[in-house]
């Protein structure tokens with residue numbers, strides 16, 4: 001790996017960008033740590049692409065900073081050796097082969113030509129290397145875009161919708177590749193709005209909506225925060241009263257003998273049931289998927305223009 005900036009974190013601080021009356025990115029701050037695969041998530045128009053473009057020096061910020069290893073992209077000595085980016089998989093000339101494309105990038109950036117075959121092997125395109133890209137599936141073009149991003153052996157990878165077009169086997173493959181790259185000390189940022197796919201790829205998330213940070217942290221913490229406890233008991237009303245007075249947990253009675261308790265873990269609910277001598281027939285943690293968590297976090301956000 002290139003060690004110009006070993007273990008470089010991405011730091012976004014107070015970043016703001018306005019297009020006319022639209023505040024695309026609004027005082028956004030977050031950190032992407034090395035050794036993680038971080039999902040950069042938000043609905044359409046949330047400001048993901050604008051943020052990534054500011055990070056990569058393609059758009060200037062109104063205020064705030066976006067740095068890689070403490071430096072803005074424009075101040076990196078050989079940025080392609082530090083940051084590998086795949087923002088879209090559609091910019092390939094259809095008549096050129098995958099290998100030809102990568103050979104051009106090698107020449108432009110001064111990399112040895114054998115890097116092209118190395119990264120083609122990394123992304124599983126060796127057997128298709130000589131075929132023209134016009135005949136590639138979307139998934140193959142995604143792999144080629146990833147290969148191009150890996151050419152400079154970068155410390156930081158920024159990938160926009162990398163799972164788009166991959167079949168389930170391809171997603172499993174990408175997950176193991178991204179984890180391996182992160183395990184080597186790289187910083188991997190993956191933007192997506194397809195939450196079920198990204199849930200399988202990432203271990204951390206940064207969620208934005210209307211240009212503002214909604215949540216960041218390990219995926220496991222997010223799920224733990226959003227988990228609820230299901231209780232089945234013949235004494236649902238008595239237990240609901242005890243739970244309500246003991247904590248700030250939100251209790252919903254979904255049937256005569258069933259309660260859903262948010263904001264408390266299973267041990268706390270079990271403890272209160274035991275103290276109240278309430279007989280339990282079921283006590284389980286209910287996990288949401290990322291889509292449910294995402295909608296509950298972004299549902300009450302304010303509109304994007306002001």
Ligand SMILES: Nc1ncnc2c1ncn2[C@@H]1O[C@H](COP(=O)(O)OP(=O)(O)OP(=O)(O)O)[C@@H](O)[C@H]1O
Pocket residue numbers: 019022023024042043044045046047048049050051193304
């Ligand atoms: N060059 C531009 N001129 C005007 N408005 C823009 C420009 N680029 C982005 N916007 C607006 O800024 C907002 C954020 O857009 P952005 O593309 O960053 O969102 P996104 O989260 O990447 O969305 P998507 O998932 O659809 O790609 C949107 O309202 C968009 O219309």
